[in-house]
Amino acid sequence: MKLVDINFEEFKEQKALLQKLKSMGLPTPKTEHYRYFGIKPILDKEYALTMPKTQKPEEANHIEIEDGSVVKAPKSLYIEMQKNIKIDDSHYDQIYYLNHLLSERVIHIECEEDMDLKIVHKHTLSKALVPYRIKLTIAAGKRVNFYEEHLVLAQDALYLYGYDIDLQENASLKLVQNRISNLDEFALIAPHSVQCNKKSNFALFTFDFGSAKTLHNYHIVLQEEATTDANHVIFGSSSGRMGNTFHIENRGKESKTTQLSRNILKDKARGIFDGLLIVKNPAKYSSIYQDSKTILLNDGAFMVSKPQMEIYTEYISEATHGSATGHIDEEALFYLRQRGIEESLAKEMMVVSFLNEIFEKLGDEEIKEEFIKLYEERQ
Template sequence: MRPVLLGEMTPETLVEELGAAPSRALAARRLAELGIPDSKSEAYRYFGVEPLMEKEWELHRPEPTGEIAASEREIVLTDGVVTALPEGVEVGCSDAIDLDADHFDALYYLGHLLSRELISLRFRKDVKVRIVHRLTRPGKLLAYRLAFYVDANVRVSVEERFEGEEACGALLLGGFDAFVSRDASLRLVRDQSLRPGDYTPILSQRIKVDANASCDLHSYDFGGGKGLQLLRVELREHARIEAGHLLYAVEEARRGIVSQIVHIGEHSHSNQLAKNILADKARGIFDALIKVEHSGKYTKAHQNSRAILLNDGAYMASKPQLEIYIDDLEASHGSTTGQLDEKQLFYLRSRGIAKEEARKMLILAFANEMIDSLGDEELQDRLHASFERAYYGQTRLECMETCHGCEKIVLAE
């Protein structure tokens, strides 16, 4: 299958060609309207999506195994099939969903069309779970989607991790649709490290936050390769979202986020912060829009992007945007891109710290601020380890375990 050819088809032909259920007719109409993305598409302008859309892919369609292992806290998805599940989490599969008819990403709709069934997770009580995506199909097109339903007055924390070492060269069209009911809260933390030649994740996501509900969204992207997160959020009255994005990209990576946060209800609140560390010839992407509708009076909306370029070849595409239709609100946006602060480097070096070590200290401090803001020690330790592997090649603990006590010798001296 060549995705680029789908852009020439009518909605009816798309449904028939992709073997989609009749309930996906809206997705087919929206895909036909938006067309398959190319270099001129706003959401993919800096990503380089054309080679992926022009390639001939073999589609892997997940087939349920019927055997689901019990786990303490992990929901394991192997190539889009649930293979492990903890108690207290309801999982179902359905071909029907409240589709977002206003999403800006064409691949959001293509992902829905290619997914035979949606994996739905309903949370009826407070819970903390980890979702592990295991990808094992090299060179294939993988397409599956999740739906999160958080019932009223429920507090849910979800950690997403990706294991794709076996899926070299694959393309993942994934993501989720999340529905946070009135007075509920959902925290989503995504940890994704890539290397050059790994699978390419394009994750199209939609979050609908009901009245008096809240969502905390944190994404941590480390390493090389290509990957993009495309996010659309709807906020009702007194709804809130805190969105934090930390990117450390190396070599010729193209990584980042494209987002729209739409304030629909009164007194809604959004705060979005992106921190980017770019080395070698990596390209970081932050293309983010905050939109306040006529009905969104007394909104508070803040957005900021900060990027550090570690060498001349690194590049940051930062595009914060506000689209506002009312006067009664508080809003701000900003973007800064530069190198490490020379005054801070001078201060550290004046204290006897070598230049390279001083640079590492400043980079770690810049990144750790985003990690330590989670307030969950166990989760923070895992994210620190992910960042250290991407930055050092191994964690500090792994270094101590393999260096035969050299660190103790240095300390003793």
């Protein structure tokens, strides 16, 4: 079946969702957050809709989700397949509602304690359309590190997944999304919704390396004194098309959003950074900051940067954004070469140093190594 041909009548029972989706309609190439992604071929493509099966997970140290089914999980963790979860009623992405419509049961992970968790997504079904959703609840005052990896084997497939994250008061979540895929014909659309309650902290690190077609659409809402610190690295090559779009709404007073994006693009790859930061009128004394930088390694690589702000109160502590797209600093490159470093290595050093701000903030050498390996492979 094609996404455009979905018979919504089948979902009559889920009235609210259906209504929402109908009022928004399916995305078109003109839909703002799909504008640069190329949604049309995906909507028109024939996929075999494959709903995840419910099965008893094997015991393991980490969570593994294969084609939408939880196949492995730590015993101590509370995971449930839940129906009728509360959904975000103001998400800007229509696929969020479609994804929920197609995912009757949601994988609900509840974190009642401080913990470090790893989740591996395996995408194995070629020519399939696989929808699933994960709800993640972090209990009040708890701190959770959540590390996500994707293993992509599916050719010519479309996966829809995403998180509904509920950060309760004072909770902290560090979510690291390591999304490497070198399959050109793999597509993934992931609408996420994050509710940051009072005084909660959300740190997000996303790494998109490779040549797939992926788009992550984050709707993040911050209540009083909540903070979001979002960091993104894209390294796209071949005909990859990778993007992150955001509506980050500062709704409560003294909330704070910072966002860094660093992109390296090569071949015919396209990178999309589309971040709308909103400060609502009650969010007095909030601050927002956004910075996007890109290096194009060759002509024809394409970066679209849309750092955007909507501000509805005069009482704003900081509202700044910047964006720069350019190339490797020739002077610095020459300096390194004059010191005897060969050009390709010098370039690599420059590229790595360009990303270092985010690598260092994360404090994870492994991802940096992965990047370097991939960068070298792609030379």
